[in-house]
Amino acid sequence: MTSTEVTHEAEDSGPGGYAAARLRLLTEGARSGPPRRAALAALTDDWLAGLFDAGGAGRGGASLVAVGGYGRGELSPRSDLDLLLLHDGSDAKALAALADRLWYPVWDLGLDLDHSVRTPAQARRTAGEDLKVHLGLLDARHLAGDRALTASLRTAVLADWRNQAAGRLPELRDLCAERAERQGELRFLLEPDLKEARGGLRDATALRAVAASWLADAPRDGLADARRRLLDVRDALHLATGRATDRLALQEQDQVAAELGLLDADALLRQVYEAARVISYAGDVTWREVGRVLRARSVQPRLRAMMNGGKRLVERTPLAEGVVEQDGEAVLARTARPERDPVLPLRAAAAAAQAGLPLSLHAVRHLSATARPLPTPWPAEAREQLVTLLGAGRPTVQVWEALEAEGLVTRLLPDWERVRCRPQRNAVHLWTVDRHLIETAVRAAGLTRRVHRPDLLLVAALLHDIGKGWPGDHSVAGETIARDVAARIGFAPADVAVLATLVRHHLLLVETATRRDLDDPATVRAVADAVGSEHTLELLHALTEADALATGPAAWSSWRGSLVADLVKRVAAVLAGDEPEEPAAAAPTAEQERLAVEAFRTGGPVLALRARTEPAAEAPGTAGPEPLGVELLIAVPDQEGVLPAVAGVLATHRLTVRTAELRSLPLPDGVEGSVLLLDWRVAAEYGSLPQAARLRADLVRALDGTLDIAARLAERDAAHPRRRGVAPPPPRVRVAPAASRLATVIEVRAQDAPGLLFRIGRALEASGVRVRSAHVSTLGANAVDAFYVTREERAPLPDGKAAAVARELEEALRG
Structure with a gap:
């Protein structure tokens, strides 16, 4: 059935026909995305116009106007209808009857309705008092009645918006910031709000409003596609849940992914994150430009520029070779030649981060379009500029995001593509994999005074989770990738080996400290053998702390820090030549x-x-x-x-x-x-x-x-x-081989829950073993516990008995 046939069915059958046509449209497997939203909006337009005309309102003096999302023609399956009944105030009784004929059929069908009845003067006055009303009216679209009345309101509202832009845009910027503070960043949340979170649909609408002010405009590349992808996800979410929700909850993600033809929930989240990143970056650039324009307007011309031959002279402060500061941004110097200077992208990024400045959109795009690729291995200056960029601290984040937005990061580090926007389904993690790597570098920048090779610490921070884009153990895969990247960057073979060791063992210290008996010589000797040298241990200690701090508050504490420090002290003694003694x-x-x-x-x-x-x-x-x-x-x-x-x-x-x-x-x-x-x-x-x-x-x-x-x-x-959600993975119990000469170490990984240790203890008692010590570690919702168990005669368990105890314990926990 075509959209025209659906519309005719709705017209012929009244409200019941509209409901049937609407249902048919939403269940058509071949129609989705923008075509379905447009068809649903057209179907609803015709139905409401029919209701309006049936109310005898063809005479003029009143019109029905769609505003907000409906005004933009973006109706998701459970979207509410934003409607304005506009009138000239001439016949109040007839207007009330018309409103009843419009609103009640909508309510009778169970559709959510956001409605108002106003004259043009009242609409403008309310818009002046309420920013959200003004934003909705910017998308006003005529549905039925007096078209001239609607047109005059649209013209007046747009004129008001442009005339009041100097006051309204800062208000809108504050509203966006407050919402971001409340809802968080869409591109990092496991259960994001597609509309309200930063980088979501409301921010995309705000960018449209900025463009309508004629004061500034957002970067257009990819913005429309990002917005479309979020709308597609919201459509699928509405169909999956049957509710008007914008919250992409964990339990719905697999169904939404299937509705969109995606592989799984991770593919869905990655698509959502990529769209949100485009919108967030466009917002950053746009609001910077708004601020620049408003600042320029607020200063007298003679104070903000000098005139020479009718040309404005702008102050430009050198930052590095080919890079200057202008209007609060790092831009390329007029003499810069990216096509001849392959290090310029890294030099510009490092200079911007060191100065605490954003890298201008024009500069990044020009570098992306014209810069030559770096040779392999990189020249020493390129390696030094990368380290400088990573060591700048918090300003590194916004500069790195600018490079990523224009594809420069994956051009410099092709392996970055696999971790870009990759979700982490452990609630301990605050960030996606790629952002976590940058956050770790930020944290490591504050620890560089503790190590003899800050450059190795910073690059290890950037690469420590690079293997998460590959199957299997990410530390093992990451070691291979780190060797290749470090050699390509131009590190000497000895430094390449150190970086590979740091990536391979970046979890070693914290896992050992929290899950093993530090008084057991086998524990300390195993760590010493893996690390190899005191200098590598020093770097690994700092990387461990930076990684945990960048993960989230649940991953690091003074308790964990003290255990890691104790382990490092013991391992350093062994590496210095002391042998660990059997504990008496x-x-x-x-x-x-x-x-x-x-x-x-x-x-x-x-x-x-x-x-x-x-x-x-x-x-x-x-x-x-x-x-x-x-x-x-x-x-x-x-x-x-x-x-x-x-x-x-x-x-x-x-x-x-x-x-x-x-x-x-x-x-x-x-x-x-x-x-x-x-x-x-x-x-x-x-x-x-x-x-x-x-x-x-x-x-x-x-x-x-x-x-x-x-x-x-x-x-x-x-x-x-507990709140309904995705079922946790089953518990896993294993015997850790050669973890101790004094006892058998049984490691338990399970969903953390009250009484878990009670259930484990009861199962071990039933197995007839003695528990010498337990080392309990909880990361978010996951418990990772190690139990040192012995026979009655205080000796380790035979291999067969150890395996049987592990099986019995796992069966008990599954039950």
Whole structure:
């Protein structure tokens, strides 16, 4: 059925015919995107015009006007109808009857309606008071009635907008900034709002309004296509959900991707991010130009320019060879010759970032169109300019984005294409892969005073996740890519090897520090063997911190920083020639002995809570002493079920476990048995810590079986159900080979949840193994825990037994 036939069906059948034609149009598989939006708008135009004419309004003095998105002819399946009933005020009674004949059929069909009834004078006055109303009227489109009335309003509204641009555009800019602060950046969000977030449809509409002011215009290349792609995604979202929503929630992304013919949700997000990046960059350029024009208008001509022969002389301050500052931007000098100077793009970018200036749109486009490619390997100056750009700190971001917008980054680093706009589906990450790499370089720039080779640190920061665009372990793939890129950039072979090591092992320190026993010589020796030298260790330490800080607040803390620093200190000693010693059984402290004696005397658990802090100097990345959690000491006569009982009680009191060590202390001579000593680090999820007496009382009940921990945790989960979303991946349990000579290390990766450690402890107890220590690490919604387990005789498990325990534990967690 053609759009004309659909329109005729709607006209012939009234509201019911419109509803049927609308449904047929939305379910046509062959029609989507702009054609469907235009056809839906045309269908709705004809239906509303029919309602208007049936109301006897053909006489003049009134008109029906579409505004906002409907005015632009962009009707998504669940878009509301923005309508203005415009009149000359001559017949109030007839106007009220006409309004009823228009609005009620719309409501009867369940369509959302945003309507108003105004004279042209009232419409202009309201627009003057409300910026959003004014923006909607800029897209006013005549539907029915007195066409001259609509035309006169459009002319007046546009004239008002242009005459008031000096005041209205700063107001619009502030509105966009406030919305961005509230909704975030569309190009980085896992569940973005396609309309409200920065780089979304509202920003695209704002750029149209700026162009309508004749004061400035947005870069047009790719802007219309980016806007179309976001509208297409919104159409598919409306069809998938059946709701008028702009929020691209996780649980709908696969269905929306299928509706658009995309491979999967990642392909969908990448397309959304690319569109948002185009709109965001266009906005940055446009608002800079608006500011420049308004500043120029506010200064008297004799103060802002000198006249010489009728020509305006603009002040241009040199920044680097071929690069000058003009009007608050870095631009190319008149003598610059990109076609003869292949280093100029990097030199201009480095100069702009060092000066804290944006790189002008004209300069970037001219460089993109005319600059010669760099030879392989790069000349030394090109390598130095890249390092200078990366070391400029926060200004690097806007300059790098300008280079990316015009394709210069992928021309310099072809491997960048695979990580560009690539989403990261771990909630710990704030950024896409490419932006995370730049943010890591920004963070690394603040740590260059700590290392002997700042250039290697900065380039490693840029490349450490470059392998995420390839299948398999991104660190392994990244090592290969880093070798190739570093050689192409012109680093010496020894430096290439260091960069490859840094990329390959950029997660080594934090994963080892938080998941392994640092007192175990095998742990320290394995890290030393992987790193190879003290200088590489120094660089890896700084890269680890920069990477974590650039990931997000959940990825770095004073606790993690202190563990990494402790590991680095131990590894540095080994690399300097000291051999790690087998840990001897540490003598109990006076407090531990006191608790053990009291537990033996009372026959029940005894515990103590004590807050621990770490000075800023020993906790990198912090501004002052910060808590490392709370030390929880528990002594209890050795018996079965202690680990799950303690873990369960802590979970019911909303305490998060960070580390857990367990050891046995023999009882005094002549007394059989032992006391189990637990030295744990815990932190309150929120609120204050529970009283030690309450913890002890619940622990006593958990050990004697009168407290059903599993039931209590289930009740809490039922009372606070989790938000519906994509099902998490199943848990994975493995035996870490050769991780320790003293115990078997079993590593658990699972969705973090209250009581997870309780379930793990219960499963390990059922497997008949003893837990010597536990190292708990949580990254966003993912728990990565390591358990050092032994046989009764304190020896590692045989290979077959270890594999069986891992299988049983994984089955228990899946169940």
